[in-house]
Amino acid sequence: MIDTLYGSISDGAIGVFDSGVGGLTCVKELIRLMPNEDIIYLGDTARVPYGTRSRATIARYARQDIAFMEKHNVKLLLVACGTVSSVMASEPIFEGTNITCYSGVIIPAADAACEATRNKKIGVIATPATIRSGCYEYEINRQRPDISVYSKACPLLVPLAENGYTAPGCQPAEFFVREYLSPLKEQGVDTLIMGCTHYPLFEDVMREFMGEGVTLISSSGVTAQQTYDALKAQKALKPASHKAKIELFCTDSVQLFKENVTRFVGGDIDCEISQCSLS
Amino acid sequence: MIDTLYGSISDGAIGVFDSGVGGLTCVKELIRLMPNEDIIYLGDTARVPYGTRSRATIARYARQDIAFMEKHNVKLLLVACGTVSSVMASEPIFEGTNITCYSGVIIPAADAACEATRNKKIGVIATPATIRSGCYEYEINRQRPDISVYSKACPLLVPLAENGYTAPGCQPAEFFVREYLSPLKEQGVDTLIMGCTHYPLFEDVMREFMGEGVTLISSSGVTAQQTYDALKAQKALKPASHKAKIELFCTDSVQLFKENVTRFVGGDIDCEISQCSLS
Numbered sequence: 182m183i184d185t186l187y188g189s190i191s192d193g194a195i196g197v198f199d200s201g202v203g204g205l206t207c208v209k210e211l212i213r214l215m216p217n218e219d220i221i222y223l224g225d226t227a228r229v230p231y232g233t234r235s236r237a238t239i240a241r242y243a244r245q246d247i248a249f250m251e252k253h254n255v256k257l258l259l260v261a262c263g264t265v266s267s268v269m270a271s272e273p274i275f276e277g278t279n280i281t282c283y284s285g286v287i288i289p290a291a292d293a294a295c296e297a298t299r300n301k302k303i304g305v306i307a308t309p310a311t312i313r314s315g316c317y318e319y320e321i322n323r324q325r326p327d328i329s330v331y332s333k334a335c336p337l338l339v340p341l342a343e344n345g346y347t348a349p350g351c352q353p354a355e356f357f358v359r360e361y362l363s364p365l366k367e368q369g370v371d372t373l374i375m376g377c378t379h380y381p382l383f384e385d386v387m388r389e390f391m392g393e394g395v396t397l398i399s400s401s402g403v404t405a406q407q408t409y410d411a412l413k414a415q416k417a418l419k420p421a422s423h424k425a426k427i428e429l430f431c432t433d434s435v436q437l438f439k440e441n442v443t444r445f446v447g448g449d450i451d452c453e454i455s456q457c458s459l460s
Numbered sequence: 461m462i463d464t465l466y467g468s469i470s471d472g473a474i475g476v477f478d479s480g481v482g483g484l485t486c487v488k489e490l491i492r493l494m495p496n497e498d499i500i501y502l503g504d505t506a507r508v509p510y511g512t513r514s515r516a517t518i519a520r521y522a523r524q525d526i527a528f529m530e531k532h533n534v535k536l537l538l539v540a541c542g543t544v545s546s547v548m549a550s551e552p553i554f555e556g557t558n559i560t561c562y563s564g565v566i567i568p569a570a571d572a573a574c575e576a577t578r579n580k581k582i583g584v585i586a587t588p589a590t591i592r593s594g595c596y597e598y599e600i601n602r603q604r605p606d607i608s609v610y611s612k613a614c615p616l617l618v619p620l621a622e623n624g625y626t627a628p629g630c631q632p633a634e635f636f637v638r639e640y641l642s643p644l645k646e647q648g649v650d651t652l653i654m655g656c657t658h659y660p661l662f663e664d665v666m667r668e669f670m671g672e673g674v675t676l677i678s679s680s681g682v683t684a685q686q687t688y689d690a691l692k693a694q695k696a697l698k699p700a701s702h703k704a705k706i707e708l709f710c711t712d713s714v715q716l717f718k719e720n721v722t723r724f725v726g727g728d729i730d731c732e733i734s735q736c737s738l739s
Contacts, residue, residue, distance in 0.1 A: 227517045228507050233716075234712050336619070337619055340616055344616060357632065460739065
């Protein structure tokens with residue numbers, strides 16, 4: 182999927198979409214790596230979360246998200262939602278659209294984990310829909326059948342993140358990190374894929390629980406890095422003189438969305454926020 | 461709102477709808493009180509939860525839920541969703557529909573709490589949207605301006621309930637009950653309205669935390685009771701010879717829905733479950 186980024190990249194913004202605010206952790210990394218790029222972000226906050234829904238419903242919503250992005254001038258589209266990325270392999274959600282250059286977060290994260298592991302034991306945490314899809318096992322074992330993959334669905338982490346229960350010392354954050362990660366720790370994984378773009382907010386708690394020897398892979402972070410590498414290789418980066426324009430769209434009220442932007446982007450950013458309709 | 465139940469009630473089923481599975485706590489009470497009544501239930505599981513969304517989005521979804529119910533032969537319609545009930549006062553969601561006999565859960569719960577309180581201090585817990593609407597303060601003080609109302613939004617209780625973290629001794633259930641109810645307990649309320657139809661699942665934990673002197677009001681329970689009283693008064697109950705037919709509809713997959721039905725209805729029930737589309 183990421184390979185398509187090496188196709189012909191036109192001028193325009195980097196498009197990013199997610200079920201809600203989680204994909205903003207990817208935007209944060211994009212801004213850090215490429216401060217001159219224009220970014221258009223869509224968060225489907227009127228229907229978040231996706232990760233507890235069925236594959237058919239997720240595919241239907243994703244097609245509407247992509248149709249919205251088609252109306253904008255995007256040079257490439259990042260599916261910054263682990264759940265939507267996990268259905269891309271089996272559901273042709275880009276079929277019939279004019280978007281030819283796109284990436285999900287699964288392959289970048291699987292690639293990075295395969296490179297990081299020393300003991301050939303990789304843990305994956307993600308939403309129930311992503312885990313049910315088996316996409317990480319598939320992608321990792323396709324290139325490295327010698328690696329064992331241990332997966333765990335974490336349905337409560339998204340609502341905890343959206344309500345600010347993520348910091349070290351926060352009881353429910355520590356409870357659920359222990360609850361979900363214990364079986365992976367017991368298996369002795371040395372690499373852990375945070376396979377939902379909300380999860381980087383729990384990085385400190387997870388690092389503390391898993392211990393220093395375990396490498397954490399942020400699906401948002403590695404996808405932003407691969408995007409940067411691809412744009413740089415194609416000399417398709419905006420010049421340093423370009424003043425970046427960042428536009429955020431949400432499907433529910435702007436006011437409710439704003440409360441989460443600072444938390445997920447990790448600070449104030451200069452951007453426009455608007456509500457949009459997908460149907 | 462409940463008064464409309466005293467209008468002319470035709471023959472047909474009792475219609476019940478909710479954003480997801482919470483309204484099944486109301487169905488449970490309806491079956492207990494009226495085992496011969498036909499029930500048609502709709503849970504909008506493809507878009508649950510409603511309680512963290514804006515009023516405009518909630519009203520839009522509710523109109524689609526009602527449009528679905530219009531196509532069925534319902535003699536009365538219960539809005540078994542605290543969040544939708546809270547927007548009914550300000551948004552004319554029934555306007556233009558053919559449903560004339562309906563009730564939300566706010567007034568039944570407010571009535572019951574006014575009757576129960578001795579020290580004139582009522583606590584209300586509900587979703588962020590319900591609390592923002594101020595509907596409980598409004599309804600309680602409209603009839604009893606001498607009563608003080610203390611409210612608290614509980615955004616995490618719905619996802620906890622939907623994932624089975626509700627029992628006494630369950631750490632996150634006890635953490636969040638303490639987190640949300642402490643300010644109400646400190647105010648010395650003697651009555652607590654569980655203003656979201658998911659909350660009866662936490663009844664034991666809440667009772668333990670608040671202590672024996674505090675009356676818990678289940679918005680599902682009192683609404684089912686008022687419905688029974690109204691049908692009985694109008695002699696509109698089905699005869700004891702009638703074998704009840706219970707139909708459950710959900711907007712996401714039946715399989716995902718089924719996992720929660722037993723938990724929320726409190727046992728196995730003889731029913732048909734189908735997926736439906738609202739748009």
